[in-house]
Amino acid sequence: MTLGCRVYSPGHGGAGVCLVVQVGAYRLMLDCGLSQLDPYFDLEPPADAVVCSHAHPQQGRGLLALHRGFPDLPIYTSGVTQALLPLNWPPEPGLTGLGTVLPWRLPVHLAADLTVELIPAGHLPGAALVWLQHHTPERTFSLLYTGNCFLANTRLTEGLRLEDVGGIRPDVLVLDGTAGTRKYPRRKQQEQQLVETVVWGLTQGQRVWIVAGGIGEAQEILLVLRTHYLLTGRPVKIGVDGVVARGCDSLLELLVFLPEPVQNFARHQSLFWDDRVYPQSYRWQGESPDLFDIMIASTWPDFGLVNPTDWLVLWPEGEPCPLDLPSQTYLLPAHNDGVATLQLIHTLRPQHLVLVHGAPNYLGDMAGLEEIRNRYHVHVPQAGAWLDLPVGLPLVSSPPPEQGGNYEGELAETGSGIRIELPQTLTSDPRWLNFGATGLVEARWQGEELLLRGLSPQEVLAPPPTGARTCAHCRFYRGQRCTQPDSPLMGLQVAPEGYCAAFQSIVP
Structure with missing residues (x-):
């Protein structure tokens, strides 16, 4: 039997993911992250059912339009994802309960010979791996779709456990390849670097504007800032924009599904909103952002409201910066890096590997690895492509894809x-x-x-340090870190052009 996949959108360059897989006589849509449905679907339903892996916009923002266009089309998801999906659309009375909730780790029959099973995927509360099995008299054919999975724990969810998928040998693995072959630092190190950057900006007399996604990412950053030892007890006010605040409120209603340490914290202190304990956190109600020391927002600052020289803007690494102003990137992804992605692939050992959701050059880097090309049938599909995925064919090592990253010179x-x-x-x-x-x-x-x-x-245009009160000329500047016991930057990595009130010159 041949499995197949219609790729409406592979999720390249920040676009959404929308796939329709053919399993026997059934067509199942995996995620619907399309911004508009008109160019893709006509008057006929595009599938027999839809399964949504999680609530991020790239996976779920098109579901409401799909539901209204085809009201009888079944939509399946986890309970937490069902509760978070409305965050993708403007608030609307009665907009709750979209789709049918499936249980965890229990095969559910969509037809007599077709089952679907959800497996916790990490990445975001409610995120799921989707395991499809088609049972025939000859054998069982299976496809595993990872959505966006993450092996590491985050503040909001526990990571995917490899033992949960160790016994699965899918014929087809449709995998999130966002990071390509990149290697990320450990999660705690990423959090430390983010907080150090925030503290450094505050010490320079600036306010800090952090751009983050409104579902999951921003709430995790808020938790990191509120609980990190470098900010605990400091008189800092954090403002949160309306989109992020709406996500905070939704997660508070889902507290029982969050990790145990987060639930324990919430028993003694408000999880997101607190005007008693520093750092304090407030909803931004449209007043001047200058009332806050830190802003967490889903959008870039409007410099009709604020002075750009007063703010240090932090935005996620890999996203373009539309503004010419003091800014830095931060790294806090909830996607597997190249090492973890390879570990997951080799644990599952599929016949066909379909790489989606990421920049084409990053996906090409992963597909071009010899240990991948020599073991699996590898596919990096483009939008609109149809993939034939025949089961049982002998493996012929394919040449590196055009997007491969090896160059001889x-x-x-x-x-x-x-x-x-x-x-x-x-x-x-x-x-x-x-x-x-x-x-x-x-x-x-x-x-x-x-x-x-x-x-x-x-780096090139940064002015060289002068004899002024800069860290580079401080007697406590050691190995790019501050060792001044009286400085609020004590122990932090600091820029050589920085300064603080505890400066002591090298030259007496």
């Missing part, structure tokens, strides 16, 4: 240095724009390999 020693020549095709990768923005690189050894990193304009 030459190097030569010259009288003045070393020259490295790489093919011109490298510049067609979108990442080249950032790498080659200044024409300057930094090289360092990692074992026997030499790594090159492009220097950003911010």
Whole structure:
């Protein structure tokens, strides 16, 4: 039997995910993150049923329009996801309970020979892996769709446990490949770096505006700021915009589904809203943002309301910055990095591996790995593609995809240095724009390999330290960290051009 998949949208470049898989005589839609349905669907239902993996916009924002266009089309999801889905649309009376709730870890018959089972996926409360099984007299055919899964624990949900999927051997694995082959620091280290950046901005006399997604990401950042030891007890006011506040209220109603440490915290202190204990957190009601030290918002600041020089803007790494102002990126993804993705793939050992949800070059990096190409039938589909997924075919190692990231070149020693020549095709990768923005690189050894990193304009244009009161000229500046016991930055990594009231010059 041949399984198949119609790719309405593979989730490239921040677009939503919408797939329709053909399992025997049945068509099942996996997620509907389409912004508009008109270009895709006509008067006929696109599938026999829909399964939504979780409540992020890239997976669920098109479900309401789909439901109104085809009221009799069944929609299945987990209970927590059902409660969070309305956050994708403007508030509307009676807009609750979209879809039918499926239980965890219990196969449910959608037809006599077709079952669906939800497995907790981490990433976001209510997020699920979708395991489809089609039973025939000859054998059982199966497909596992991961949605967005995450092996690590976060503040809001426990990570996917590999033992929960160790016995599954799907014929087809449709996998989130957001990170490609990148390796992320540990979660605690990411949180520490984010808080250190916030504290550094406050110490420089700036306010901090943090841009984050309104479902899950922003609420986790708020929890991190409210519970981190670097901010506990400090007279800091945090403002939260309406979109993020709405997500906070929804999660408070779902407190029993959050991890035990979060429930314990909520027994003694308000989870999100508190005007008694520092740092304090408030809803932003449209008053001047300058009333707050930190703003957490789903949108960029409106500089008709605030002075751009007073604010340090932090936004998620990988997203474009539309503003020319003091800003930095932060890294706090709820997606598996390359190492964890490979671990999950090799645990499941599918025949077909379909990589979706991510930049095409990142997906190409993963698909181009020899340990992937030599073990699985790998697919990186484009929008509108139809994939035939025949089961039982012998594996023939496929060539690296066009989006692969390996380039061969030459190097030569010259009288003045070393020259490295790489093919011109490298510049067609979108990442080249950032790498080659200044024409300057930094090289360092990692074992026997030499790594090159492009220097950003911010690094190149940063003014050199002067003899003023800067960290670079402070006697307590050691290894890019502050060792001044009287400084609020004690123990933190600090920028050389920073300063604080506890400065003591190297020169007596």
